Amino acid sequence: PPPPPSAPSSGPHTDRVLKPIPAVIAVTKMNASPLEALLTSMNAPVAFTGFLVALLILSPEGLGALKAVLNNQVQRAMNLFFGSVLATISLTVPVVTLIAWATGNDLVFGLGAPEMVVMVASLVLCHISFSTGRTNVLNGAAHLALFAAYLMTIFA
Known part of the structure; x- marks a missing residue:
C-alpha cells in the first residue's frame, strides 16, 4: 500500500517570504x-x-x-x-x-478629511462596481476620476 500523505509544511514557504526582508x-x-x-x-x-x-x-x-x-x-x-x-x-x-x-x-x-472623503467614495464605488458582477467604461472612468481626486489631495 502507498504511504499515507503527509501534512503540508509551511516552513519552506515562510522561509522564502522572510529571507528577502533584510x-x-x-x-x-x-x-x-x-x-x-x-x-x-x-x-x-x-x-x-x-x-x-x-x-x-x-x-x-x-x-x-x-x-x-x-x-x-x-x-x-x-x-x-x-x-x-x-x-x-x-x-x-x-x-x-x-x-x-x-x-x-x-x-x-492618519488621513485628513479630504483623503477620508476620497477613500469612502472609493469604497462605495468599488461596492457598486463589483457587487453586480459586471463593470463598464463608466465605472472605470469614475474610478479614474477618484484617483485624480486623490492626486489632487496630495498636491493641495
Whole structure:
C-alpha cells in the first residue's frame, strides 16, 4: 500500500517570504535618504513620498494586470489587482510597521478629511462596481476620476 500523505509544511514557504526582508530593508535604507533629498529639493509634498513608495510596491502586480487587460484577460487582471491589494494590506503594512518600530521611527496612518472623503467614495464605488458582477467604461472612468481626486489631495 502507498504511504499515507503527509501534512503540508509551511516552513519552506515562510522561509522564502522572510529571507528577502533584510535585503529589502537594506536597499530601502540606502535609497530613502537620496529620494527624500530629491523630493525636498523639488518642494514635493510629504504625502507624495508615500505615493511613490506605494507605486513601487504595487508596480509588479499592476504591470502584470495591465498586460492582462491589454490581452483582454479580464479575470486574470482582476485577480492580479485584488491580489496586489491583499498583499499590500496583509504583508506590506505589517512589515513597514515592524520596521518603523524596530528603527524607532514614527509611523502615522492618519488621513485628513479630504483623503477620508476620497477613500469612502472609493469604497462605495468599488461596492457598486463589483457587487453586480459586471463593470463598464463608466465605472472605470469614475474610478479614474477618484484617483485624480486623490492626486489632487496630495498636491493641495
